[in-house]
Every structure is written in structure tokens, then in C-alpha cells.
Amino acid sequence: xxxxxxxxxxxxxxxxxxxxxxxxxxxxxxxxxxxxxxxxxxxxxxxxxxxxxxxxxxxxxxxxxxxxxxxxxxxxxxxxxxxxxxxxxxxxxxxxxxxxxxxxxxxxxxxxxxxxxxxxxxxxxxxxxxxxxxxxxxxxxxxxxxxxxxxxxxxxxxxxxxxxxxxxxxxxxxxxxxxxxxxxxxxxxxxxxxxxxxxxxxxxxxxxxxxxxxxxxxxxxxxxxxxxxxxxxxxxxxxxxxxxxxxxxxxxxxxxxxxxxxxxxxxxxxxxxxxxxxxxxxxxxxxxxxxxxxxxxxxxxxxxxxxxxxxxxxxxxxxxxxxxxxxx
Numbered sequence: 064x065x066x067x068x069x070x071x072x073x074x075x076x077x078x079x080x081x082x083x084x085x086x087x088x089x090x091x092x093x094x095x096x097x098x099x100x101x102x103x104x105x106x107x108x109x110x111x112x113x114x115x116x117x118x119x120x121x122x123x124x125x126x127x128x129x130x131x132x133x134x135x136x137x138x139x140x141x142x143x144x145x146x147x148x149x150x151x152x153x154x155x156x157x158x159x160x161x162x163x164x165x166x167x168x169x170x171x172x173x174x175x176x177x178x179x180x181x182x183x184x185x186x187x188x189x190x191x192x193x194x195x196x197x198x199x200x201x202x203x204x205x206x207x208x209x210x211x212x213x214x215x216x217x218x219x220x221x222x223x224x225x226x227x228x229x230x231x232x233x234x235x236x237x238x239x240x241x242x243x244x245x246x247x248x249x250x251x252x253x254x255x256x257x258x259x260x261x262x263x264x265x266x267x268x269x270x271x272x273x274x275x276x277x278x279x280x281x282x283x284x285x286x287x288x289x290x291x292x293x294x295x296x297x298x299x300x301x302x303x304x305x306x307x308x309x310x311x312x313x314x315x316x317x318x319x320x321x322x323x324x325x326x327x328x329x330x331x332x333x334x335x336x337x338x339x340x341x342x343x344x345x346x347x348x349x350x351x352x353x354x355x356x357x358x359x360x361x362x363x364x365x366x367x368x369x370x371x372x373x374x375x376x377x378x379x380x381x382x383x384x385x386x387x388x389x390x391x
Contacts, residue, residue, distance in 0.1 A: 143316075143319075143320055143326075146316055147313075147316060147317075147326055147329075147330075150309060150312060150313045150316060151313075151329075151330070151333060153309050154306070154309050154310070154313065154333075155333075157302075157305055157306060157309060158174060158175055158177065158178065158306070159174050159175070160174075161173070161174070161177055161302050162174075162177070163177055163180075163298075163299050163302055165180065166184060166294060166295065166298060175335065175337070177302070178335065178337035178338060178340075178341055179337050181295050181299070181337075181341065182337045182340045182341065182344075184295060185291055185292060185295060185340075185344055188291050188294070189291045192287075192290065192291065193268075193269045193272045193273070194265045194268040194269050194272070195268075196272050196276075196283075196287055196290075197267075197268035197269055197270070197271040197272030197273075198247070198268050198271075199283065199286075199287075200271050200272060200275050200276075200279060200283075201216075201243075201247070201268070201271055202240060202243045202244060202247065203240065203283065204275075204278075204279060204280070204283070205235055205236055205243070206236065207275050207278050207279075208271065208275065209274070212267070212270070212271060212274070213228060213232050214228065215267050215270075216231075216267065217231050217232075219251055219263065219264050219267060220250045220251065224250070234246065251264060277384075277385055281388070284347070284388075284389065285348070285349060288344065288347040288348035288349075288389075289348045289349075291344070291348075292344050292345075292347075292348045292350075293348075296348075296350065303345075303350075306341070307345055307350065307351065310342065310355075311351065311352065311354075311355040313330060314355060314358040314359065314362065314364075315354075315355075315358070317330060317358075317362070318358055318361075327362055331362075331364065339364075339365065339367065339368055340368065342359070342364065342365065343365055343368050343386075346359060346365065346386075346389050346390060347389045349389075353391065356390050356391050357390075357391070359390060360387065360390040360391075365386050365390075368382075368386065369382040369383060369386070
């Protein structure tokens with residue numbers, strides 16, 4: 064913008080100087096009493112007029128360049144628009160024209176009903192696995208548990224080999240991962256990889272999960288979300304691969320547009336609730352490339368996910384922080 068203003072100022076000055084010279088030479092020539100001086104002024108007039116003509120040609124040439132630039136910009140914008148709407152149609156048509164068979168069932172889902180089915184299955188699997196991943200927290204990160212949980216754990220111990228709660232707690236905390244598994248299986252009379260028949264213990268493991276889920280490591284979250292999503296991503300790999308690839312292309316295209324606010328809002332407004340959740344599960348299980356993850360973060364694509372019922376794996380006031388943690 065500053066460069067254009069500077070060029071316009073130069074052109075204006077040249078035009079003013081040209082007018083002054085164009086009018087000044089004849090005036091000076093008519094007022095002189097010396098024939099030779101008058102002839103000299105007259106001889107200068109032709110090249111100066113030629114110069115002024117060159118300036119006018121320059122101005123006209125610049126105007127033509129500007130017009131061509133505007134046409135080119137319009138052409139580029141049309142290309143952006145065509146590619147953008149083509150990608151939008153591609154996303155919607157891929158979903159509309161798809162059909163998948165339900166997991167462990169003969170029933171077939173078609174179109175956008177696919178997304179609702181997949182999301183409901185993932186949420187259901189997440190809820191059913193709460194006890195298992197609560198046990199993972201107990202084995203892998205018992206340091207995060209509060210005193211109330213330790214009291215309840217001590218009450219569940221079947222073989223009373225400990226004098227008191229402190230002895231039990233110290234024995235568990237000081238053991239390595241493998242020995243914690245042994246202690247859990249032995250003292251809680253429970254096989255590590257099978258759901259216990261002890262409902263109070265199962266409820267306690269779920270409580271551990273609900274209270275401490277968001278305080279775990281990136282490795283824990285990766286294992287958790289991949290466990291929840293793997294059966295569906297693996298079974299319907301063609302559908303998910305094409306869908307996520309198109310989403311990545313759309314984000315890249317929007318990112319390449321300088322003034323992209325309209326395109327971004329239009330794209331986000333066209334995403335259904337279930338699409339946002341499908342994208343979230345892919346983000347959480349790190350199925351997007353780092354480049355796409357950064358664009359999802361940059362465009363705040365998951366800003367409304369925390370308000371969607373069923374997505375909160377455990378209660379928290381910092382769900383946005385968890386989303387950003389999964390985005391990297």
C-alpha cells in the first residue's frame with residue numbers, strides 16, 4: 064500500500080512539472096526580445112513535449128498494469144472459490160455416497176447416519192473401558208491418587224498382609240510396574256486383564272478414572288484414544304482415510320488464502336456435530352499429520368467440542384486444555 068502511494072505521488076509530481084514546463088516555455092519565449100533566446104526556447108520545446116508525452120504514456124502503461132493485476136487477482140480469487148466449493152462438495156458427497164457395515168453386525172449404515180453410528184459406538188466403548196483405564200492409572204501412576212481413594216483401595220484388599228493403610232500404600236508405591244500388577248492380582252483377587260465380578264472394586268476403578276484422567280501422560284492418552292478408536296478406524300479405513308485426507312486438503316487450502324475469514328466460517332458452519340466429534344477422535348488419537356493438527360489448532364476448529372454431550376470422557380473444568388494438549 065505504501066509503495067502504491069509513493070508511485071502515485073511520483074506520477075502526480077511529474078504531471079505537475081510537465082504542466083509547468085509546458086506552459087512556462089511558451090511564456091518565456093514570447094516575452095524575450097532576443098531572437099536567438101526565443102529561438103533557443105523554441106528548440107527546447109519539442110523534446111520537452113516529447114518528454115511530457117512519455118510521462119503520459121508511462122501513466123497509461125501503469126494504469127494498464129494495474130488493470131491487468133486486478134484481472135489476475137480476480138482470476139486467482141475465482142480459482143480459490145472453485146477449489147473451495149469443490150472440496151466442500153467432495154466432503155459432503157463422500158459421506159452421502161458412502162455405506163458401511165456395523166461392527167459385529169449385518170446392518171448397513173448409509174450417508175450421514177454413518178457418522179452418528181460411529182460416534183455413538185466410540186463414546187460407548189469409551190464408557191465401557193473406564194474401569195480398565197482406571198486400573199491403568201492405578202498401575203502406571205498411583206502417585207496421583209488422593210487419600211480418599213487409598214482408603215477405599217485398602218478396604219478392597221482381600222488378603223490382609225498389611226498392618227495398616229500406610230504399609231499397603233508404601234508397598235504399592237515403591238513397587239515397579241510389574242510388581243504392582245502382581246500386587247493388584249493377588250491382593251484384590253482379580254485378574255489384571257479381565258473385568259472383576261467385584262462391583263465395588265469396578266466402581267472404584269471407574270472413580271479413579273473419572274478423578275484422574277486429565278492428569279495423565281501423553282503416552283497414556285495415546286493408548287486410551289487409540290484403544291477407543293482402533294476397531295472403527297481399522298474396519299472402515301477407506302472411509303476414514305478419504306474423509307480425513309479431504310479435511311486436511313480443505314484446511315491447507317483455507318490456510319493459503321490471505322483473507323480467509325469467510326471461507327473458514329463457511330467451512331466450520333458446514334460441519335455437523337458428528338463430524339466435529341469424528342475430527343476430535345482423530346486428533347485425540349493422533350491420526351492427523353502434525354501440519355494438519357497445527358491448522359486445526361490455528362483455526363480453533365474444536366472450540367465447541369467441549370459443549371457437546373457425550374464427548375467429555377470425565378468431568379473437568381479444563382477440557383480446552385486437554386484439547387490443546389492433544390493438538391500438540
